Amino acid sequence: MIFSKIIGVGSYLPKKLLTNKDLEKSLDTTDEWITSRTGIKERHIASPEEQTSDLAFEAARNAINNASINTEEIDLIIVATTTPDKIFPSTACNVQTKLGIRNCPAFDIQAVCSGFIYGLSIADKFIKTNSAKNILVIGADSMSKITDYTDRSNAILWGDGAGAVVLSASKKQGILSTHIHADGQYEELLHVPKRNVGNKIQQTIEMQGSQVFKIAVNTLDKIVDEALIANQLQKEDIDWLVPHQANIRILEATAKKLEMSMDKVIVTIDRHGNTSAASIPLALDDGIQSGKIKSGHLLLMEAFGGGFTWGSALIRY
Numbered sequence: 599m600i601f602s603k604i605i606g607v608g609s610y611l612p613k614k615l616l617t618n619k620d621l622e623k624s625l626d627t628t629d630e631w632i633t634s635r636t637g638i639k640e641r642h643i644a645s646p647e648e649q650t651s652d653l654a655f656e657a658a659r660n661a662i663n664n665a666s667i668n669t670e671e672i673d674l675i676i677v678a679t680t681t682p683d684k685i686f687p688s689t690a691c692n693v694q695t696k697l698g699i700r701n702c703p704a705f706d707i708q709a710v711c712s713g714f715i716y717g718l719s720i721a722d723k724f725i726k727t728n729s730a731k732n733i734l735v736i737g738a739d740s741m742s743k744i745t746d747y748t749d750r751s752n753a754i755l756w757g758d759g760a761g762a763v764v765l766s767a768s769k770k771q772g773i774l775s776t777h778i779h780a781d782g783q784y785e786e787l788l789h790v791p792k793r794n795v796g797n798k799i800q801q802t803i804e805m806q807g808s809q810v811f812k813i814a815v816n817t818l819d820k821i822v823d824e825a826l827i828a829n830q831l832q833k834e835d836i837d838w839l840v841p842h843q844a845n846i847r848i849l850e851a852t853a854k855k856l857e858m859s860m861d862k863v864i865v866t867i868d869r870h871g872n873t874s875a876a877s878i879p880l881a882l883d884d885g886i887q888s889g890k891i892k893s894g895h896l897l898l899m900e901a902f903g904g905g906f907t908w909g910s911a912l913i914r915y
């Protein structure tokens with residue numbers, strides 16, 4: 599039996615920081631409101647020249663170094679992103695060029711904040727069907743490029759970054775299971791419509807935050823049960839929750855459902871904001887770098903986002 603195992607993790611954050619105090623200068627908001635309602639204190643913002651593939655490339659390079667393999671050994675690149683460099687070619691193809699490799703398949707997937715979980719799920723199947731041996735799964739987003747910085751309900755939330763893993767064929771079990779879902783009927787609650795503003799087409803995020811919040815919390819409850827039942831595991835078997843970072847109050851609600859102390863939850867939202875597809879691999883790398891997540895630990899990753907899409911991955915690291 600072939601399993602897929604994470605053998606390398608890397609991440610990248612753009613240099614520029616945007617703090618709540620910075621946002622107070624241009625918006626009718628306060629550090630106190632943002633901190634108490636979201637848990638966010640600051641977020642990283644890509645420069646105008648930095649594209650999503652640049653962030654993804656840096657994260658991928660770090661993951662490949664961490665995996666101690668040669669770049670040429672990568673035989674599939676999957677990039678989960680909502681903010682591709684261009685409509686085409688795919689950001690994955692741009693990352694492939696930046697890594698200096700040729701011929702392996704490379705494609706993007708679009709599942710907004712659940713994109714990394716979708717990517718892991720696809721990559722796991724490629725490995726288990728012996729179709730690839732070393733897959734780069736990258737979550738990368740430049741959400742600042744689709745954020746309306748005059749809209750206080752959105753401008754405070756989003757950040758930019760990238761995280762990547764090398765997922766490899768292994769005799770040891772790494773990914774225990776993945777579960778992915780979608781329900782398109784809620785499109786209007788969280789989307790990027792095309793609007794005519796003056797003579798220009800504007801495409802920025804629009805969200806009915808409190809409605810999304812309620813559905814997210816209820817759905818994440820079900821995700822947790824689904825992952826545990828599928829693997830006949832108990833809540834207490836999980837060493838770390840590595841969640842999508844949308845709102846500290848959503849993280850707290852999921853931890854409560856798991857009867858888990860917040861000490862067992864990897865939290866980066868205070869420093870990263872919501873980086874969409876990048877948030878889970880960024881949190882994973884943060885948990886490893888800080889010495890919390892160790893080899894052999896059982897990790898539950900979960901996400902909910904636009905689409906709506908949602909999903910989980912249960913992983914023995």
Ligand code: UT7
Pocket residue numbers: 626627628631632635636711750751754806807808809810811814843844845848872874902903904
């Ligand atoms: O990652 C994809 C999935 N996304 C999510 O899961 C996000 C889910 N939603 C959320 O995290 C929260 O709903 C938000 C953080 C977006 C908003 O928090 P909330 O507690 O749901 O606030 P709200 O939208 O119900 O607004 C409450 C009040 C409103 O004022 P009134 O109508 O009560 O007078 C807003 O106008 O807070 C006001 N408000 C703000 N005040 C100060 C909204 N944004 C701000 C702001 N600063 N930045």
